[in-house]
Amino acid sequence: MNYFDESPKEECGVLGIFAPNEDVARMTFFGLYALQHRGQEAAGMAVADGQTISMHKGVGLVSHVFTPNVMADLKGHYAIGHTRYSTTGSSLLRNAQPFMIETMHGPLALAHNGNLINSAELRNELMEQGVGFSSSSDTEVMTMMLARNGGATWEERIKTAMAKWIGAYSLVILTRDCVYAVRDPWGFRPLCIGLLPGGGHAVASETGALQTLGCEAIRDVKPGEVVSLSNSALKVMQALPTVNPTAMCIFEHIYFARPDQVWDGINVHHVRQRLGEELAREITEKMGSDLGDVVIPVPDSSVPAAIGFSHVTKFPYNDGFIKNRYVGRTFIEPTDSLRKRGVALKFNVINENVRDKRVVVIDDSIVRGNTTGPLIKLLRNAGAKEVHMAITCPPIAHPCFMGVDMGRHEDLIAHKRTVDEIREYVNADSLYYLSVEGMMRALKRNDGFCQACFTGAYPIPVDMTSVKTGFEKVTK
Numbered sequence: 253m254n255y256f257d258e259s260p261k262e263e264c265g266v267l268g269i270f271a272p273n274e275d276v277a278r279m280t281f282f283g284l285y286a287l288q289h290r291g292q293e294a295a296g297m298a299v300a301d302g303q304t305i306s307m308h309k310g311v312g313l314v315s316h317v318f319t320p321n322v323m324a325d326l327k328g329h330y331a332i333g334h335t336r337y338s339t340t341g342s343s344l345l346r347n348a349q350p351f352m353i354e355t356m357h358g359p360l361a362l363a364h365n366g367n368l369i370n371s372a373e374l375r376n377e378l379m380e381q382g383v384g385f386s387s388s389s390d391t392e393v394m395t396m397m398l399a400r401n402g403g404a405t406w407e408e409r410i411k412t413a414m415a416k417w418i419g420a421y422s423l424v425i426l427t428r429d430c431v432y433a434v435r436d437p438w439g440f441r442p443l444c445i446g447l448l449p450g451g452g453h454a455v456a457s458e459t460g461a462l463q464t465l466g467c468e469a470i471r472d473v474k475p476g477e478v479v480s481l482s483n484s485a486l487k488v489m490q491a492l493p494t495v496n497p498t499a500m501c502i503f504e505h506i507y508f509a510r511p512d513q514v515w516d517g518i519n520v521h522h523v524r525q526r527l528g529e530e531l532a533r534e535i536t537e538k539m540g541s542d543l544g545d546v547v548i549p550v551p552d553s554s555v556p557a558a559i560g561f562s563h564v565t566k567f568p569y570n571d572g573f574i575k576n577r578y579v580g581r582t583f584i585e586p587t588d589s590l591r592k593r594g595v596a597l598k599f600n601v602i603n604e605n606v607r608d609k610r611v612v613v614i615d616d617s618i619v620r621g622n623t624t625g626p627l628i629k630l631l632r633n634a635g636a637k638e639v640h641m642a643i644t645c646p647p648i649a650h651p652c653f654m655g656v657d658m659g660r661h662e663d664l665i666a667h668k669r670t671v672d673e674i675r676e677y678v679n680a681d682s683l684y685y686l687s688v689e690g691m692m693r694a695l696k697r698n699d700g701f702c703q704a705c706f707t708g709a710y711p712i713p714v715d716m717t718s719v720k721t722g723f724e725k726v727t728k
């Protein structure tokens with residue numbers, strides 16, 4: 253369990269491979285390894301050999317779940333894989349993915365990144381028809397729908413199901429002799445595809461995983477597309493028209509994705525750097541240019557933004573926090589006294605870099621507000637003269653229903669408090685958030701992105717009374 257990580261969580265990373273001449277399970281393992289940041293609580297893989305599908309999934313990191321013995325039993329040229337962030341307790345393994353069932357059309361396995369807004373409704377419909385479920389996951393609902401849909405081919409059955417699915421889904425689907433990559437028509441979550449050096453193709457949530465596998469000619473799976481990987485050439489079907497404008501999750505750029513991710517032609521590291529630059533311009537316009545003596549990031553996702561901030565303000569950039577990347581990646585529970593140390597277990601301060609200085613701290617977001625105060629306290633204890641917080645996105649005042657765990661309205665600090673009240677709560681000398689306009693300038697786009705957690709303007713109408721965020725645990 254991860255007792256110390258209070259950041260918002262992406263639901264999943266997905267991967268699919270068709271490689272006619274390769275040990276596809278081993279490739280899937282290394283691809284999933286590159287997607288570990290998108291989910292650390294469960295991992296799974298299903299492999300097909302043209303006749304049957306074998307699968308293994310478990311709780312924990314990719315390297316814990318897949319041992320050499322397990323890998324030896326996963327044989328074939330087609331595979332899908334999944335890394336998951338999920339709810340706590342006994343539901344962990346039950347909700348791990350892929351989901352696999354036998355259907356009248358042969359075996360079927362599915363792995364999903366996203367959240368269906370209408371899954372409760374679809375689930376009830378299926379239950380009324382006598383379908384039973386073994387988990388609370390919307391992915392199981394999707395799997396059952398695909399198994400029951402009429403249609404001569406899997407492409408047709410997928411297309412029919414897509415017409416009923418409302419929400420975010422980047423999917424990989426495995427049959428006995430094909431991998432399908434599917435993306436919702438709004439394009440909420442990323443999904444990209446590339447050519448493998450030894451022949452065949454791979455599909456993944458992020459370009460970094462494809463690069464790990466040596467892929468070339470990488471492109472996005474377009475919103476509404478179904479791509480079949482079973483021959484040397486890809487078979488592409490535009491199953492649903494792309495919604496215009498699209499609703500790509502802007503938070504992927506701000507926090508989730510690895511900095512080497514290129515999504516819709518935009519590099520995440522560059523966006524983060526520009527977010528820092530825009531924030532610096534907005535702050536200096538308001539406050540002048542004599543705010544701080546040093547700028548430090550909250551590692552790791554805020555490093556490029558702090559570099560951009562320093563570039564514009566000319567405040568020297570330095571490391572202030574050292575993060576223990578491995579704390580929390582353990583099943584050993586901390587003692588009560590250790591748990592009380594909270595973020596101090598995860599971050600140490602380089603005292604010499606902040607002592608007697610006015611410190612500007614760059615962070616990517618404040619969600620619940622539980623981490624910021626303790627971080628500021630660490631800096632003050634280390635002798636910082638002033639602590640100014642600069643956040644590279646606007647206040648998060650609305651929950652996400654499209655697959656990101658931010659909690660509910662009442663959990664979000666910016667839903668309950670004004671910016672000045674938050675500043676007081678976290679005990680900062682000043683607190684700045686980037687504006688929505690500044691954020692879009694950093695992306696160099698006017699539209700095409702979901703910003704609902706900042707603005708409350710959901711790209712799909714959401715009935716707050718009936719829709720779950722899909723998560724139980726709230727964070728940061």
Ligand code: SF4
Pocket residue numbers: 440500501502503504651652653654655656702703704705706
């Ligand atoms: S609400 Fe926020 S986190 Fe959710 S999809 Fe939209 S931008 Fe992403």
